[in-house]
Amino acid sequence: MRENLLFKHDLGDGAELRILEVRHAGEFLRFVDENRAYLGRWLRWGEEIKTLEDTEAFLRRGATQYVEDGLPWMGLWLEGKMVGGVLFFPIEARTMATEVGYWLGEAATGRGLVTRAVKEALDYAFGTHGLHRIALVAEVSNEKSIAVARRLGFTEEGVRRAAGTNAGRYVDMLSFSMLAEEWAQRTSEK
Numbered sequence: 163m164r165e166n167l168l169f170k171h172d173l174g175d176g177a178e179l180r181i182l183e184v185r186h187a188g189e190f191l192r193f194v195d196e197n198r199a200y201l202g203r204w205l206r207w208g209e210e211i212k213t214l215e216d217t218e219a220f221l222r223r224g225a226t227q228y229v230e231d232g233l234p235w236m237g238l239w240l241e242g243k244m245v246g247g248v249l250f251f252p253i254e255a256r257t258m259a260t261e262v263g264y265w266l267g268e269a270a271t272g273r274g275l276v277t278r279a280v281k282e283a284l285d286y287a288f289g290t291h292g293l294h295r296i297a298l299v300a301e302v303s304n305e306k307s308i309a310v311a312r313r314l315g316f317t318e319e320g321v322r323r324a325a326g327t328n329a330g331r332y333v334d335m336l337s338f339s340m341l342a343e344e345w346a347q348r349t350s351e352k
């Protein structure tokens with residue numbers, strides 16, 4: 163993956179990670195439409211992305227960030243159908259830190275796909291960018307997302323009180339992080 167500038171990575175069992183591009187807008191919007199209630203429960207963009215223009219604007223943010231930071235937003239395809247994705251927030255240059263986010267359509271859950279995809283994304287991000295720290299932040303009641311963080315070995319840092327919003331209410335967020343040396347240690351053990 164590291165050598166591939168076009169970034170297409172086989173995760174096995176018919177699953178593939180590819181860079182999300184603006185040309186994927188139609189497919190991305192269909193994916194959001196099919197999973198709106200499921201995604202929208204936890205992700206604001208699941209509610210907000212309604213039109214092709216919204217979708218293109220969203221994907222353009224990822225593409226612009228990729229140009230600026232070199233860290234791509236990635237779609238996850240299963241047997242050729244878009245089923246999810248992984249993204250990074252902008253790199254904080256002073257601390258060489260970023261944050262990872264991820265999502266799946268409901269039908270693709272329960273088989274470890276996001277755990278595998280985020281692992282690949284972290285290998286790439288730590289392996290190519292000299293990053294020092296990757297954060298992962300989930301709403302305290304988002305048990306499935308918290309389970310992903312724990313499965314990947316992130317360290318729990320604590321609750322940031324009323325640090326997020328969901329459906330117009332302030333919600334507590336649970337912070338996790340992974341440091342470069344911890345990731346190197348984990349991956350060398352496997």
Ligand SMILES: CC(C)(COP(=O)(O)OP(=O)(O)OC[C@H]1O[C@@H](n2cnc3c(N)ncnc32)[C@H](O)[C@@H]1OP(=O)(O)O)[C@@H](O)C(=O)NCCC(=O)NCCS
Nearest residue numbers: 201204264265266271272273274275276277299300306307
């Ligand atoms: C968060 C989210 C991606 C988690 O999805 P998920 O399917 O639970 O996560 P994974 O793909 O890693 O799969 C893990 C599940 O597959 C099972 N599994 C099967 N084979 C597995 C394998 N080889 N490796 C790991 N897990 C495996 C695990 O036991 C787990 O199932 P369980 O929850 O019933 O125990 C999903 O709930 C989602 O998209 N939610 C909406 C968006 C969202 O909340 N995003 C995160 C915002 S912080």
